[in-house]
Amino acid sequence: MSPRDYDVTVIGGGLHGLSAALHLARAGRRVVVLEKSWVGRHASGATAAGVRTLGRDLAEVPVSLEAMEMWHRIGGIVDGDCGFHAHGQIRVAEFEEQMPALLQRAETMRKLGYQHEEIIDRAELQRLVPALSKHCFGALIVRTDGAADPHKTLAAFRRSCEAAGVTIIEGCGVEVIERRGANWLVRCSGERCFSAPVVVNAAGAWAGKLASLFGDEIELGYKASMMIATERLEPLLEPVVSVVGRALSFKQAGQGTLVIGGGLQGSADLDAQRSFVNFTELAKGARAATDLFPAVRDVRIARSWAGMEAKTRDLVPVVGPSPNAPGVFHAFGFSGHGFQLVPVVGAIICDLVVKGGTSRQISGFKPERLMASRQAA
Numbered sequence: 001m002s003p004r005d006y007d008v009t010v011i012g013g014g015l016h017g018l019s020a021a022l023h024l025a026r027a028g029r030r031v032v033v034l035e036k037s038w039v040g041r042h043a044s045g046a047t048a049a050g051v052r053t054l055g056r057d058l059a060e061v062p063v064s065l066e067a068m069e070m071w072h073r074i075g076g077i078v079d080g081d082c083g084f085h086a087h088g089q090i091r092v093a094e095f096e097e098q099m100p101a102l103l104q105r106a107e108t109m110r111k112l113g114y115q116h117e118e119i120i121d122r123a124e125l126q127r128l129v130p131a132l133s134k135h136c137f138g139a140l141i142v143r144t145d146g147a148a149d150p151h152k153t154l155a156a157f158r159r160s161c162e163a164a165g166v167t168i169i170e171g172c173g174v175e176v177i178e179r180r181g182a183n184w185l186v187r188c189s190g191e192r193c194f195s196a197p198v199v200v201n202a203a204g205a206w207a208g209k210l211a212s213l214f215g216d217e218i219e220l221g222y223k224a225s226m227m228i229a230t231e232r233l234e235p236l237l238e239p240v241v242s243v244v245g246r247a248l249s250f251k252q253a254g255q256g257t258l259v260i261g262g263g264l265q266g267s268a269d270l271d272a273q274r275s276f277v278n279f280t281e282l283a284k285g286a287r288a289a290t291d292l293f294p295a296v297r298d299v300r301i302a303r304s305w306a307g308m309e310a311k312t313r314d315l316v317p318v319v320g321p322s323p324n325a326p327g328v329f330h331a332f333g334f335s336g337h338g339f340q341l342v343p344v345v346g347a348i349i350c351d352l353v354v355k356g357g358t359s360r361q362i363s364g365f366k367p368e369r370l371m372a373s374r375q376a377a
């Protein structure tokens, strides 16, 4: 392989790697995506695929809103509709004493000039989600949020990448990185070797390990979020529902299965690339689901799983140039809510590579914020 064959090496074939590759290829760059297992093997294939601006950290709100605008025209960005539907996302307060926190959030957003988060009362909540237990008091809603289908999304991004000329190589785990002149020489298992002046680190749960190969010691944990999918039901609800004080996210997929998550944690072995369901914890999610939706008490669970991804201390991602390695850009640490950001983060990485900067607000995503404490230690 000639060292000049590619302009950009993307490490990681999850949705963020694919999105970066797609935007870069459309900007005229020759891009190779190197994926250790197969496209979508980890978080991007395990995700609940909620498309949520609701309740975002303030540092994420501007890019999350732009991402949402992109989701509403996703069929014009990639080859497929990604199964996206904008039926809204609702954060429910079961009890009156939980409302002040939601009111405070709505007020904070309004003062910052954002109008998308809206308080609704019990009557509107019941109108929107008749299956919800009648004891629920009120909610915060973003009516234009929604959810997508993770597998349709992966397929659409992959097809679009390939149509734009991106080379995707699966079963190619990056093990060694060396500087060769102006290029980064990237060696995979099986002695395969790739060279390019630019590297995008989109290696998900393993991105911290990759970053350290470039001299960036970034403090990073991981999540092993669990999900439940049930047997198929008749239509029960359209919006995605989460609940204050409970680890519950509840929605119905297009084919009728209930998809229940909300951040309950299993465990993971990063070296073995495996994650494990903790059934005792998972039972809490099932209990929360039946408390909030009494009609699902006798519904059968068809499948449960856990998926791994990197988690930062502040739960805000790392998106930006490496402070130590020229031509290296990081995009990871999405901390359980990176699916919604996929279309815009690819565009941001493209800006950084092609224009050397971006007008989008990413100052809160700098890798340096997670490096200082280690350097000081």
Ligand SMILES: Cc1cc2nc3c(=O)[nH]c(=O)nc-3n(C[C@H](O)[C@H](O)[C@H](O)COP(=O)(O)OP(=O)(O)OC[C@H]3O[C@@H](n4cnc5c(N)ncnc54)[C@H](O)[C@@H]3O)c2cc1C
Pocket: 011, 012, 013, 014, 015, 016, 017, 034, 035, 036, 037, 038, 039, 040, 041, 042, 043, 044, 045, 046, 047, 048, 049, 050, 051, 052, 172, 173, 174, 175, 202, 203, 204, 205, 206, 207, 210, 224, 225, 226, 227, 261, 306, 307, 308, 309, 331, 332, 333, 334, 335, 336, 337, 338, 339, 340, 341
């Ligand atoms: C159960 C679950 C539910 C979720 N629900 C939501 C949700 O409702 N809404 C939302 O917005 N987000 C959600 N998320 C988060 C979202 O799915 C992730 O933020 C997003 O998919 C991360 O994509 P990624 O490309 O960064 O990572 P990944 O999809 O994990 O991709 C990283 C890839 O890098 C590869 N890799 C690692 N090391 C190497 C190496 N050395 N060489 C080559 N390749 C390597 C891995 O094999 C992997 O395929 C959820 C996540 C999980 C796990």
